[in-house]
Protein backbone atom coordinates (compact mmCIF):
# COMPACT_ATOMS: atom_id res chain seq x y z
CA UNK A 1 0.00 0.00 0.00
CA UNK A 2 1.36 3.40 -0.85
CA UNK A 3 1.05 6.00 1.89
CA UNK A 4 0.12 9.61 1.30
CA UNK A 5 3.01 11.81 2.43
CA UNK A 6 1.99 15.25 1.20
CA UNK A 7 -1.55 16.58 1.49
CA UNK A 8 -2.13 19.40 -0.98
CA UNK A 9 -5.10 21.63 -1.72
CA UNK A 10 -6.16 23.47 -4.87
CA UNK A 11 -6.19 27.28 -5.13
CA UNK A 12 -9.97 27.29 -4.81
CA UNK A 13 -9.54 25.81 -1.32
CA UNK A 14 -7.72 28.88 0.01
CA UNK A 15 -10.09 30.10 2.79
CA UNK A 16 -12.52 32.89 1.92
CA UNK A 17 -12.62 34.28 5.45
CA UNK A 18 -10.29 34.70 8.38
CA UNK A 19 -11.49 33.34 11.74
CA UNK A 20 -11.78 35.74 14.68
CA UNK A 21 -11.69 33.73 17.90
CA UNK A 22 -12.87 36.73 19.97
CA UNK A 23 -16.42 35.89 18.85
CA UNK A 24 -16.27 32.54 20.65
CA UNK A 25 -14.15 33.41 23.70
CA UNK A 26 -15.96 32.99 27.05
CA UNK A 27 -14.01 35.99 28.45
CA UNK A 28 -13.19 38.63 25.86
CA UNK A 29 -9.70 40.16 25.82
CA UNK A 30 -9.36 43.28 27.99
CA UNK A 31 -9.09 46.64 26.18
CA UNK A 32 -5.80 48.45 25.51
CA UNK A 33 -5.20 51.44 27.81
CA UNK A 34 -3.71 54.89 27.19
CA UNK A 35 -0.16 54.85 28.62
CA UNK A 36 -0.73 58.26 30.26
CA UNK A 37 -4.34 58.30 31.51
CA UNK A 38 -4.60 54.49 31.90
CA UNK A 39 -8.13 54.74 30.43
CA UNK A 40 -9.32 52.41 27.60
CA UNK A 41 -8.35 53.93 24.27
CA UNK A 42 -10.65 54.50 21.32
CA UNK A 43 -9.91 54.04 17.62
CA UNK A 44 -8.81 57.70 17.33
CA UNK A 45 -5.65 56.99 19.30
CA UNK A 46 -4.64 54.24 16.90
CA UNK A 47 -5.58 56.20 13.75
CA UNK A 48 -2.15 57.86 13.29
CA UNK A 49 -0.59 54.38 13.26
CA UNK A 50 -2.94 52.05 11.39
CA UNK A 51 -5.45 52.26 8.53
CA UNK A 52 -9.11 52.35 9.73
CA UNK A 53 -9.96 48.88 8.37
CA UNK A 54 -7.20 47.28 10.46
CA UNK A 55 -8.39 49.20 13.54
CA UNK A 56 -11.89 47.88 12.83
CA UNK A 57 -10.52 44.34 12.57
CA UNK A 58 -8.60 44.88 15.82
CA UNK A 59 -11.85 45.37 17.76
CA UNK A 60 -14.44 43.38 15.82
CA UNK A 61 -16.34 40.57 17.50
CA UNK A 62 -17.56 39.05 14.21
CA UNK A 63 -16.47 35.42 13.93
CA UNK A 64 -15.56 35.64 10.24
CA UNK A 65 -13.93 38.47 8.28
CA UNK A 66 -13.92 38.25 4.50
CA UNK A 67 -10.50 38.05 2.81
CA UNK A 68 -10.41 40.64 -0.02
CA UNK A 69 -10.28 39.04 -3.47
CA UNK A 70 -7.00 40.84 -4.30
CA UNK A 71 -5.39 39.42 -1.17
CA UNK A 72 -6.65 35.91 -1.98
CA UNK A 73 -5.14 36.27 -5.46
CA UNK A 74 -1.75 37.24 -3.98
CA UNK A 75 -1.98 34.41 -1.41
CA UNK A 76 -1.85 32.09 -4.45
CA UNK A 77 1.88 32.90 -4.84
CA UNK A 78 2.51 30.48 -1.95
CA UNK A 79 -0.88 29.24 -0.68
CA UNK A 80 -2.35 26.77 -0.04
CA UNK A 81 0.76 25.57 1.77
CA UNK A 82 1.46 21.83 1.95
CA UNK A 83 0.86 19.56 4.92
CA UNK A 84 3.02 16.50 5.43
CA UNK A 85 2.74 13.34 7.48
CA UNK A 86 6.10 12.93 9.22
CA UNK A 87 6.48 9.18 8.59
CA UNK A 88 10.30 9.28 8.73
CA UNK A 89 10.35 11.23 11.99
CA UNK A 90 7.74 8.88 13.49
CA UNK A 91 9.90 5.91 12.50
CA UNK A 92 13.09 7.45 13.90
CA UNK A 93 11.29 8.10 17.21
CA UNK A 94 9.72 4.63 17.17
CA UNK A 95 6.46 6.25 18.22
CA UNK A 96 2.98 4.88 17.69
CA UNK A 97 1.63 8.44 17.46
CA UNK A 98 0.87 10.14 14.13
CA UNK A 99 2.72 13.37 13.43
CA UNK A 100 1.61 15.93 10.81
CA UNK A 101 3.15 19.30 10.00
CA UNK A 102 1.93 22.32 8.09
CA UNK A 103 4.81 23.96 6.19
CA UNK A 104 4.76 27.77 5.97
CA UNK A 105 8.38 28.04 4.78
CA UNK A 106 7.22 27.96 1.13
CA UNK A 107 6.30 31.67 1.17
CA UNK A 108 8.65 34.11 -0.62
CA UNK A 109 10.02 35.36 2.72
CA UNK A 110 10.38 31.80 4.07
CA UNK A 111 7.91 31.99 6.96
CA UNK A 112 4.24 32.52 7.87
CA UNK A 113 4.74 36.33 8.14
CA UNK A 114 3.52 37.22 4.59
CA UNK A 115 0.03 35.89 5.55
CA UNK A 116 -0.48 39.16 7.44
CA UNK A 117 2.06 41.40 5.65
CA UNK A 118 0.09 41.19 2.39
CA UNK A 119 -3.34 42.14 3.80
CA UNK A 120 -1.77 44.87 5.96
CA UNK A 121 -0.07 46.41 2.91
CA UNK A 122 -3.34 46.02 0.97
CA UNK A 123 -5.46 47.98 3.50
CA UNK A 124 -2.78 50.67 3.79
CA UNK A 125 -2.79 51.06 0.00
CA UNK A 126 -6.59 51.27 -0.01
CA UNK A 127 -6.39 54.20 2.40
CA UNK A 128 -3.71 56.08 0.46
CA UNK A 129 -0.71 55.37 2.68
CA UNK A 130 2.63 56.12 0.99
CA UNK A 131 5.12 54.65 3.46
CA UNK A 132 5.07 51.97 6.18
CA UNK A 133 7.58 51.77 9.02
CA UNK A 134 8.25 48.70 11.10
CA UNK A 135 10.81 46.94 13.28
CA UNK A 136 12.41 43.57 12.78
CA UNK A 137 14.45 41.34 15.06
CA UNK A 138 15.62 38.24 13.25
CA UNK A 139 14.61 39.81 9.93
CA UNK A 140 11.64 37.55 9.15
CA UNK A 141 8.97 40.21 9.61
CA UNK A 142 11.02 42.94 7.93
CA UNK A 143 11.48 40.80 4.85
CA UNK A 144 7.81 39.78 4.72
CA UNK A 145 6.67 43.41 4.92
CA UNK A 146 9.26 44.53 2.35
CA UNK A 147 7.92 41.91 -0.06
CA UNK A 148 4.29 42.93 0.59
CA UNK A 149 4.94 46.68 0.26
CA UNK A 150 6.71 46.09 -3.04
CA UNK A 151 3.60 44.31 -4.38
CA UNK A 152 1.54 47.46 -3.71
CA UNK A 153 4.13 50.15 -4.52
CA UNK A 154 4.39 51.37 -0.91
CA UNK A 155 7.71 52.55 0.54
CA UNK A 156 8.96 50.37 3.40
CA UNK A 157 11.30 51.52 6.16
CA UNK A 158 12.62 48.87 8.55
CA UNK A 159 14.30 49.41 11.93
CA UNK A 160 16.40 46.29 12.38
CA UNK A 161 17.80 45.43 15.82
CA UNK A 162 21.53 46.25 15.65
CA UNK A 163 22.81 42.77 16.65
CA UNK A 164 20.74 41.18 13.87
CA UNK A 165 21.66 43.90 11.37
CA UNK A 166 25.30 43.00 11.93
CA UNK A 167 24.83 39.26 12.39
CA UNK A 168 22.32 38.56 9.60
CA UNK A 169 23.47 40.59 6.58
CA UNK A 170 21.56 38.44 4.09
CA UNK A 171 18.18 39.18 5.68
CA UNK A 172 19.00 42.87 5.22
CA UNK A 173 19.96 42.36 1.58
CA UNK A 174 16.74 40.43 1.04
CA UNK A 175 14.79 43.47 2.27
CA UNK A 176 16.89 45.78 0.04
CA UNK A 177 16.17 43.47 -2.91
CA UNK A 178 12.44 44.03 -2.32
CA UNK A 179 13.14 47.77 -2.27
CA UNK A 180 13.05 48.52 1.47
CA UNK A 181 15.24 50.94 3.41
CA UNK A 182 16.84 49.22 6.44
CA UNK A 183 18.31 51.03 9.47
CA UNK A 184 20.45 49.60 12.24
CA UNK A 185 18.45 50.36 15.45
CA UNK A 186 19.03 52.33 17.65
CA UNK A 187 19.59 55.12 15.10
CA UNK A 188 20.34 58.78 15.77
CA UNK A 189 17.48 60.03 13.59
CA UNK A 190 14.65 59.43 16.05
CA UNK A 191 14.27 60.88 19.53
CA UNK A 192 13.76 57.35 20.91
CA UNK A 193 16.99 56.15 19.32
CA UNK A 194 18.97 59.17 20.50
CA UNK A 195 17.67 58.66 24.05
CA UNK A 196 18.93 55.06 24.09
CA UNK A 197 22.28 55.98 22.52
CA UNK A 198 22.81 58.72 25.11
CA UNK A 199 22.52 56.08 27.84
CA UNK A 200 24.59 53.49 25.96
CA UNK A 201 26.39 54.42 22.74
CA UNK A 202 27.12 50.71 22.12
CA UNK A 203 23.53 49.52 22.69
CA UNK A 204 22.99 46.23 20.79
CA UNK A 205 19.36 47.30 20.30
CA UNK A 206 16.21 45.31 21.07
CA UNK A 207 12.80 44.74 19.54
CA UNK A 208 11.29 47.09 22.12
CA UNK A 209 13.66 49.91 21.07
CA UNK A 210 13.13 49.30 17.36
CA UNK A 211 9.33 49.43 17.85
CA UNK A 212 9.71 52.81 19.60
CA UNK A 213 11.69 54.16 16.63
CA UNK A 214 9.30 52.85 13.96
CA UNK A 215 6.22 54.12 15.85
CA UNK A 216 7.79 57.56 16.37
CA UNK A 217 8.49 57.88 12.64
CA UNK A 218 4.91 56.98 11.74
CA UNK A 219 3.47 59.47 14.28
CA UNK A 220 5.44 62.32 12.70
CA UNK A 221 4.21 61.99 9.13
CA UNK A 222 0.67 62.03 7.65
CA UNK A 223 1.34 59.62 4.79
CA UNK A 224 3.33 57.19 6.93
CA UNK A 225 1.81 54.38 8.98
CA UNK A 226 3.21 51.59 11.10
CA UNK A 227 2.80 47.81 10.87
CA UNK A 228 3.30 45.10 13.47
CA UNK A 229 4.05 41.47 12.60
CA UNK A 230 2.65 39.77 15.71
CA UNK A 231 0.81 40.33 19.04
CA UNK A 232 -2.17 42.41 17.80
CA UNK A 233 -5.61 40.85 17.27
CA UNK A 234 -5.82 41.58 13.53
CA UNK A 235 -2.39 40.01 12.93
CA UNK A 236 -3.40 36.81 14.72
CA UNK A 237 -6.64 36.71 12.75
CA UNK A 238 -4.86 36.99 9.37
CA UNK A 239 -2.74 33.99 10.29
CA UNK A 240 -5.79 31.72 10.74
CA UNK A 241 -5.55 30.77 7.06
CA UNK A 242 -2.93 28.28 8.34
CA UNK A 243 -5.31 26.42 10.66
CA UNK A 244 -8.31 26.68 8.33
CA UNK A 245 -6.36 25.04 5.51
CA UNK A 246 -5.04 22.46 7.98
CA UNK A 247 -8.59 21.42 8.89
CA UNK A 248 -9.40 20.77 5.22
CA UNK A 249 -6.13 18.86 4.74
CA UNK A 250 -6.67 16.66 7.80
CA UNK A 251 -10.24 15.97 6.68
CA UNK A 252 -8.73 14.57 3.46
CA UNK A 253 -6.50 12.35 5.58
CA UNK A 254 -9.51 11.36 7.70
CA UNK A 255 -7.92 12.75 10.87
CA UNK A 256 -8.42 15.30 13.62
CA UNK A 257 -5.53 16.17 15.95
CA UNK A 258 -5.46 15.44 19.69
CA UNK A 259 -2.63 17.96 20.08
CA UNK A 260 -1.68 21.11 18.12
CA UNK A 261 1.77 22.64 18.73
CA UNK A 262 3.43 25.85 17.55
CA UNK A 263 6.41 27.96 18.60
CA UNK A 264 5.53 31.17 20.41
CA UNK A 265 7.05 34.65 20.00
CA UNK A 266 4.16 37.13 20.19
CA UNK A 267 1.56 34.51 19.28
CA UNK A 268 0.79 34.90 15.59
CA UNK A 269 1.83 31.56 14.13
CA UNK A 270 0.50 29.76 17.22
CA UNK A 271 -2.85 31.53 16.84
CA UNK A 272 -2.78 30.89 13.11
CA UNK A 273 -2.66 27.13 13.39
CA UNK A 274 -4.40 26.68 16.77
CA UNK A 275 -7.42 29.05 16.81
CA UNK A 276 -9.46 27.25 14.12
CA UNK A 277 -9.04 24.02 16.13
CA UNK A 278 -9.76 25.81 19.44
CA UNK A 279 -13.02 26.85 17.83
CA UNK A 280 -14.04 23.16 17.91
CA UNK A 281 -13.31 23.16 21.66
CA UNK A 282 -15.23 26.39 22.28
CA UNK A 283 -18.26 25.67 20.07
CA UNK A 284 -18.47 21.87 19.77
CA UNK A 285 -17.10 20.57 23.06
CA UNK A 286 -13.99 18.97 21.53
CA UNK A 287 -10.85 18.69 23.70
CA UNK A 288 -7.92 19.39 21.43
CA UNK A 289 -4.83 20.39 23.43
CA UNK A 290 -3.15 23.48 21.98
CA UNK A 291 0.43 23.93 23.20
CA UNK A 292 2.57 27.06 22.75
CA UNK A 293 6.33 26.30 22.79
CA UNK A 294 8.48 29.14 24.11
CA UNK A 295 12.21 29.45 24.87
CA UNK A 296 13.41 28.97 28.46
CA UNK A 297 15.39 32.20 28.02
CA UNK A 298 12.22 34.27 27.35
CA UNK A 299 9.45 32.38 29.18
CA UNK A 300 6.63 34.94 29.40
CA UNK A 301 3.82 32.35 29.22
CA UNK A 302 5.19 29.90 31.79
CA UNK A 303 6.95 32.33 34.16
CA UNK A 304 5.68 35.83 33.37
CA UNK A 305 2.78 37.69 35.00
CA UNK A 306 -0.63 38.58 33.51
CA UNK A 307 -0.87 42.37 33.74
CA UNK A 308 -0.89 45.49 31.60
CA UNK A 309 2.44 46.32 29.99
CA UNK A 310 3.89 48.42 27.21
CA UNK A 311 4.62 46.92 23.81
CA UNK A 312 7.88 48.87 23.45
CA UNK A 313 10.78 50.14 25.53
CA UNK A 314 10.31 53.89 25.41
CA UNK A 315 6.54 53.98 26.04
CA UNK A 316 5.13 54.99 22.64
CA UNK A 317 2.54 52.17 22.47
CA UNK A 318 -0.72 51.62 24.37
CA UNK A 319 -0.74 49.38 27.43
CA UNK A 320 -1.84 45.87 26.52
CA UNK A 321 -3.10 43.09 28.83
CA UNK A 322 -0.39 40.46 28.43
CA UNK A 323 1.64 37.70 29.97
CA UNK A 324 4.89 39.63 30.27
CA UNK A 325 8.40 39.53 31.64
CA UNK A 326 8.43 43.36 31.75
CA UNK A 327 9.08 45.72 28.84
CA UNK A 328 12.68 46.28 29.96
CA UNK A 329 13.44 42.55 29.90
CA UNK A 330 16.38 41.82 27.60
CA UNK A 331 16.50 38.11 26.78
CA UNK A 332 19.78 36.25 26.25
CA UNK A 333 20.96 36.23 22.63
CA UNK A 334 19.55 32.80 21.75
CA UNK A 335 19.27 31.90 18.10
CA UNK A 336 15.49 31.79 17.88
CA UNK A 337 15.43 35.58 17.39
CA UNK A 338 11.71 35.59 16.58
CA UNK A 339 10.89 34.33 20.08
CA UNK A 340 12.78 37.03 22.00
CA UNK A 341 9.82 39.35 22.72
CA UNK A 342 8.92 40.24 26.31
CA UNK A 343 5.14 39.82 26.04
CA UNK A 344 2.27 37.87 24.49
CA UNK A 345 -0.79 39.17 22.63
CA UNK A 346 -4.00 40.05 24.52
CA UNK A 347 -6.10 37.21 23.10
CA UNK A 348 -3.55 34.49 23.72
CA UNK A 349 -2.91 35.84 27.22
CA UNK A 350 -6.63 35.71 28.07
CA UNK A 351 -6.92 32.15 26.71
CA UNK A 352 -3.93 31.04 28.79
CA UNK A 353 -5.31 32.74 31.90
CA UNK A 354 -8.62 30.91 31.33
CA UNK A 355 -6.85 27.54 31.02
CA UNK A 356 -7.95 27.08 27.42
CA UNK A 357 -4.43 26.69 26.01
CA UNK A 358 -1.14 25.34 27.41
CA UNK A 359 2.48 26.46 27.28
CA UNK A 360 5.87 24.76 27.67
CA UNK A 361 9.35 26.32 27.89
CA UNK A 362 12.34 24.65 26.24
CA UNK A 363 16.09 25.25 26.26
CA UNK A 364 17.88 25.74 23.00
CA UNK A 365 20.07 22.60 22.98
CA UNK A 366 17.02 20.31 23.17
CA UNK A 367 15.47 22.38 20.37
CA UNK A 368 18.47 22.24 18.04
CA UNK A 369 18.81 18.51 18.66
CA UNK A 370 15.18 18.13 17.59
CA UNK A 371 15.82 20.38 14.58
CA UNK A 372 18.72 18.19 13.44
CA UNK A 373 16.65 15.03 13.90
CA UNK A 374 13.91 16.62 11.82
CA UNK A 375 16.29 17.75 9.04
CA UNK A 376 17.82 14.27 8.88
CA UNK A 377 14.48 12.49 8.71
CA UNK A 378 12.02 14.82 6.97
CA UNK A 379 14.60 16.79 4.95
CA UNK A 380 13.50 20.37 5.67
CA UNK A 381 15.90 22.45 7.78
CA UNK A 382 13.65 24.24 10.27
CA UNK A 383 13.98 27.85 11.48
CA UNK A 384 15.41 27.88 15.05
CA UNK A 385 12.00 29.18 16.21
CA UNK A 386 10.24 26.17 14.69
CA UNK A 387 12.58 23.72 16.46
CA UNK A 388 10.77 24.64 19.70
CA UNK A 389 7.60 23.09 18.28
CA UNK A 390 9.46 20.02 17.02
CA UNK A 391 11.07 19.40 20.43
CA UNK A 392 7.65 19.75 22.08
CA UNK A 393 6.14 17.27 19.60
CA UNK A 394 8.91 14.78 20.40
CA UNK A 395 8.23 15.20 24.14
CA UNK A 396 4.50 14.62 23.63
CA UNK A 397 5.03 11.58 21.37
CA UNK A 398 7.41 10.01 23.94
CA UNK A 399 4.93 10.72 26.74
CA UNK A 400 2.12 9.07 24.79
CA UNK A 401 4.32 6.00 24.13
CA UNK A 402 5.15 5.75 27.84
CA UNK A 403 1.43 5.89 28.65
CA UNK A 404 0.77 3.24 26.00
CA UNK A 405 -1.51 5.49 23.93
CA UNK A 406 -1.34 6.79 20.38
CA UNK A 407 -1.96 10.48 19.67
CA UNK A 408 -2.45 12.49 16.50
CA UNK A 409 -0.17 15.52 16.70
CA UNK A 410 -0.10 18.50 14.32
CA UNK A 411 2.55 21.20 14.45
CA UNK A 412 3.35 24.40 12.60
CA UNK A 413 6.64 24.33 10.73
CA UNK A 414 6.43 28.10 10.50
CA UNK A 415 9.64 28.74 8.57
CA UNK A 416 12.82 27.31 7.10
CA UNK A 417 16.26 27.93 8.59
CA UNK A 418 18.22 28.82 5.46
CA UNK A 419 19.30 32.18 6.90
CA UNK A 420 20.20 30.61 10.23
CA UNK A 421 23.11 28.44 9.18
CA UNK A 422 25.44 30.25 11.61
CA UNK A 423 23.40 28.87 14.50
CA UNK A 424 23.44 25.34 13.05
CA UNK A 425 27.20 25.70 12.54
CA UNK A 426 27.60 26.54 16.23
CA UNK A 427 25.41 23.64 17.30
CA UNK A 428 27.24 21.14 15.09
CA UNK A 429 30.60 22.40 16.40
CA UNK A 430 29.37 21.86 19.98
CA UNK A 431 29.64 25.57 20.72
CA UNK A 432 26.00 26.42 21.31
CA UNK A 433 25.40 27.35 24.94
CA UNK A 434 22.35 26.66 27.08
CA UNK A 435 20.33 29.59 28.40
CA UNK A 436 17.66 29.69 31.07
CA UNK A 437 16.70 32.92 32.74
CA UNK A 438 16.98 32.90 36.55
CA UNK A 439 14.11 33.69 38.90
CA UNK A 440 16.10 36.70 40.21
CA UNK A 441 16.35 38.16 36.70
CA UNK A 442 12.61 37.76 36.13
CA UNK A 443 11.70 39.27 39.50
CA UNK A 444 14.11 42.19 38.96
CA UNK A 445 12.54 42.96 35.59
CA UNK A 446 8.96 42.68 36.92
CA UNK A 447 9.82 44.86 39.94
CA UNK A 448 10.39 47.76 37.53
CA UNK A 449 6.77 47.62 36.28
CA UNK A 450 4.43 50.35 37.46
CA UNK A 451 1.68 49.50 34.98
CA UNK A 452 -1.91 48.55 36.01
CA UNK A 453 -2.42 45.06 37.43
CA UNK A 454 -5.35 42.86 36.33
CA UNK A 455 -8.05 41.40 38.60
Ligand SMILES: *Cc1c(COP(=O)(O)O)cnc(C)c1O
Nearest residue numbers: 140230265266267268269338415
Ligand atom coordinates in the same frame (compact mmCIF):
# COMPACT_ATOMS: atom_id res chain seq x y z
C1 LIG B 1 8.32 35.83 13.70
C2 LIG B 1 8.51 34.38 13.79
C3 LIG B 1 8.13 33.67 14.94
C4 LIG B 1 7.57 34.31 16.19
O1 LIG B 1 6.46 35.12 16.03
P1 LIG B 1 4.96 34.66 16.28
O2 LIG B 1 4.18 35.90 16.12
O3 LIG B 1 4.88 34.11 17.67
O4 LIG B 1 4.65 33.66 15.25
C5 LIG B 1 8.31 32.30 14.94
N1 LIG B 1 8.85 31.67 13.89
C6 LIG B 1 9.22 32.32 12.77
C7 LIG B 1 9.79 31.54 11.64
C8 LIG B 1 9.05 33.70 12.68
O5 LIG B 1 9.40 34.33 11.57
